[in-house]
Amino acid sequence: MSTTRSSAGPELMLPGLREVYAAYVRETGVLPSLPGPLEAEVWVSARLGSLESAAPHAQGRRAALGDLITCLRAAATPGARAFLRALAAIGPLEGRKAAGRAAAGLGGVPAAPWEESLGRVVPGQVWLIQEGPLDGDRLVCEFRYEGAGTRGMHALAVRLSHGDAPAEVVIVGDVPALMGAARQAMQAELCVVQPYDPAAVGPRLRAALDGTEPPEDCYPALALARHRAALLPG
Structure with a gap:
């Protein structure tokens, strides 16, 4: 599957979904303020469910998941870090390592208080x-x-x-x-x-x-x- 780079953001496998990923990133602003790890995991699971249900096949789901991780890493906000850490803990197996690496690259970004309890x-x-x-x-x-x-x-x-x-x-x-x-x-x-x-x-x-x-x-x-x-x- 080819990738496309845009001046508006990172290189993506499914550039037509760039605005969808951007909406996910914007929504992560509420994540660090959630009261605990369960609420965060439920929140992230719901977003991952939306991504999976909309995917036409497994290959498309994996591509969208990879793109989302890329966009979250590029955003480098506390909410994006929290999403990546939750994804690394409870997300689809094929995305956990990549999400963990992306989160590790955001070491200077403030962590949610419940981050270490995820999963x-x-x-x-x-x-x-x-x-x-x-x-x-x-x-x-x-x-x-x-x-x-x-x-x-x-x-x-x-x-x-x-x-x-x-x-x-x-x-x-x-x-x-x-x-x-x-x-x-x-x-x-x-x-x-x-x-x-x-x-x-x-x-x-x-x-x-x-x-x-x-x-x-x-x-x-x-x-x-x-x-x-x-x-x-x-």
């Missing part, structure tokens, strides 16, 4: 919620940021339909509220809630999230969901 989570309890034979399985996987205790607790919740195709992918910040509602529904005999073996869930989720094209509303959480699923055993 550094450990898995916890996994739950299976079944609401009926037609609703599929909802898998809820708990995670905590290293050293943050319950303050860093969150969950990946994925509903799998027939054939284990993802029907819903969300990141849950208030896990106690989610599980409390699930247990109330179980007491009302509206669903079944039970612990599930993380070693069985890991391969199942990874296959689902990397398999067939998901519904449009799954894309915002997809990058972060893949990162979390990769941390599960099995």
